[in-house]
Amino acid sequence: MTVPLTVEFSGGLEILFGGERTLNITLRPSDKQASSTIADLVKYLCDERMTDKRKELFVIEEYHVRPGILVLINDADWELEGEEEYVIQSGDQILFASTLHGG
Amino acid sequence: MPSAPLFSLCELCSARKPFLRRPKTGQKICQFCFFHVFETEIHNTIVAASLFYPGERVAIGASGGKDSTVLAHVMKTLNERYNYGVEFILLSVDEGIRGYRDDSLETVKRNKDQYSLPLEIVSYHDLYDGWSMDNIVAQIGKKNNCTYCGVFRRQALDRGAQKLGINHVLTGHNADDMAETVLMNILRGDTARLDRCTEIITQSAESPIKRSKPLKYAYEKEIVLYAHYKKLDYFSTECTYSPEAFRGTARALIKNLETVRTSAIIDIIHSGETFSLQRHGGRNHAKKLVAGACERCGYISSNKLCKACVLLDGLNAGKAAMQIKLEDSEPAESTGETFVRKQLESLSF
Ligand SMILES: [Zn+2]
Numbered sequence: 123m124t125v126p127l128t129v130e131f132s133g134g135l136e137i138l139f140g141g142e143r144t145l146n147i148t149l150r151p152s153d154k155q156a157s158s159t160i161a162d163l164v165k166y167l168c169d170e171r172m173t174d175k176r177k178e179l180f181v182i183e184e185y186h187v188r189p190g191i192l193v194l195i196n197d198a199d200w201e202l203e204g205e206e207e208y209v210i211q212s213g214d215q216i217l218f219a220s221t222l223h224g225g
Numbered sequence: 226m227p228s229a230p231l232f233s234l235c236e237l238c239s240a241r242k243p244f245l246r247r248p249k250t251g252q253k254i255c256q257f258c259f260f261h262v263f264e265t266e267i268h269n270t271i272v273a274a275s276l277f278y279p280g281e282r283v284a285i286g287a288s289g290g291k292d293s294t295v296l297a298h299v300m301k302t303l304n305e306r307y308n309y310g311v312e313f314i315l316l317s318v319d320e321g322i323r324g325y326r327d328d329s330l331e332t333v334k335r336n337k338d339q340y341s342l343p344l345e346i347v348s349y350h351d352l353y354d355g356w357s358m359d360n361i362v363a364q365i366g367k368k369n370n371c372t373y374c375g376v377f378r379r380q381a382l383d384r385g386a387q388k389l390g391i392n393h394v395l396t397g398h399n400a401d402d403m404a405e406t407v408l409m410n411i412l413r414g415d416t417a418r419l420d421r422c423t424e425i426i427t428q429s430a431e432s433p434i435k436r437s438k439p440l441k442y443a444y445e446k447e448i449v450l451y452a453h454y455k456k457l458d459y460f461s462t463e464c465t466y467s468p469e470a471f472r473g474t475a476r477a478l479i480k481n482l483e484t485v486r487t488s489a490i491i492d493i494i495h496s497g498e499t500f501s502l503q504r505h506g507g508r509n510h511a512k513k514l515v516a517g518a519c520e521r522c523g524y525i526s527s528n529k530l531c532k533a534c535v536l537l538d539g540l541n542a543g544k545a546a547m548q549i550k551l552e553d554s555e556p557a558e559s560t561g562e563t564f565v566r567k568q569l570e571s572l573s574f
C-alpha cells in the first residue's frame with residue numbers, strides 16, 4: 123500500500139534538498155513491511171531526494187535524524203509520537219526544521 | 226458517547242492535546258499553555274533582572290532571523306500585557322551581503338509593519354568608507370572575514386543606537402547560544418570571558434551601549450516552535466560568510482550531550498553563572514583600561530584608533546590587517562567575537 127505525504131524543510135535544511143521547501147512524496151513500503159515509519163522516510167530522503175552530498179548535516183550514524191533538528195508530525199513534536207517509530211499515515215505533514223543555524 | 230481520550234492530555238491544563246515536550250522540564254503541553262509559559266518565563270527573567278524602566282527607549286537588534294523575530298514579537302506582547310512602558314525600536318545592520326542580507330532585511334521591513342515598530346537600518350557601506358561585506362570578502366577572501374563582521378557589526382549596532390539616542394540594545398541570544406559560549410570559553414581557557422558571558426546585561430569599557438539578552442533562558446527548540454506555531458515571518462538561511470567551526474563543534478557536542486542528559490543546556494549555563502574564578506592580574510588590568518575616543522571617528526576606544534578604523538586602514542591599504550593586536554576587554558557577547566579574537570591572536574604570534 124502506498125502512502126502519500128508532504129515533507130517540509132526549514133531552518134536551512136531546504137538547501138540540502140535542492141532548495142525545495144516542500145516535497146510531495148509517495149512512500150512504498152518494502153516487501154516485508156506493511157507500513158512505513160519516520161525511519162523509512164528519513165532513509166528514503168537521504169537515498170533518493172537529497173541533492174547535497176553532506177548527509178551528516180541531516181543524519182548521523184546511518185539514518186538517525188541529527189540532534190538539533192526538530193521533527194514535527196502534523197504540527198506535533200515527534201517526541202510525543204514515538205519519534206522514528208511513528209507509522210506514517212496517508213496525508214501526514216512532516217516538518218524537518220533545523221535549529222542549528224543562527225538567527 | 227463520552228469515552229477516554231485517544232491521546233494523553235496537556236500536563237498543565239489537562240484539557241487539550243499536548244503538542245510538544247518541553248526540553249527544560251520534559252512536560253508534555255498544548256500550544257496554548259506553551260505560549261503562556263514561554264512568554265511568562267521571559268517576563269520573569271525581565272523582572273528579576275530589572276531590565277527596563279518606564280519610559281526607556283530600547284532598540285531590538287533585528288536580523289530577520291528566528292531569534293530576533295521571536296524577541297521582537299515577545300517584547301511587544303509583554304510590553305502591552307504588563308505595561309513596561311518601554312518604547313521599542315527595531316535596529317538592523319545591513320552588512321551588504323547580496324542574497325543573504327537583502328532577503329533578511331525584507332523580512333525585517335515586514336516585521337516593522339507586522340509589529341508596528343519603527344525601524345532603523347545602518348549599513349556597513351555608509352559607516353565604513355563604502356566597504357560592504359561583499360567588498361571586504363572580494364578583497365581578503367572568505368577566510369578571515371568573521372574578524373571584520375565581529376568588529377564592524379558591534380560598532381554598527383552601537384552607532385545605530387547612538388543615532389537614535391538610545392543606550393540599550395537587546396539581542397536574541399538564547400540558552401543554547403549561552404551554553405555554547407560557556408563551553409567554548411572553558412575549552413579555550415578564556416576565564417575573563419567565562420566570568421561574564423552568562424550575564425544578562427553586559428556593559429564594557431569598549432562600548433558605550435548596554436546590551437542585554439531577554440531570551441537567555443529560552444531554548445532554541447522552543448524559539449523555533451514558538452515562531453512556527455505563531456506563524457511568525459522570519460528568514461532562515463545561514464549567513465554565507467559564517468564558517469564558525471568552533472562554535473559549530475560546541476553546538477554539536479551539546480546536542481549530543483542532551484540526548485543522554487536532557488538538562489545539559491541549563492546545567493552548563495548554571496555552571497557558568499556560579500563558577501567562582503580566582504582573580505589574576507589580567508582581568509583587573511582589563512578593567513582599568515581608560516575609555517577614550519578614537520582619534521579618527523570618535524567611537525569609544527582605549528587606543529588611538531578604534532578597532533574598526535584599524536581594520537579599515539588595512540582594507541584601504543589593500544591588504545588584510547594581519548598585525549592587529551586587539552586588547553580585547555569586551556565580554557563574549559556577539560556571535561563570533563571571541564572566535565575572532567583568538568584568530569587575531571594566533572595571527573599576531
Ligand atoms: Zn495546556
Ligand SMILES: [Zn+2]
Nearest residue numbers: 519522531534
Ligand atoms: Zn574609529
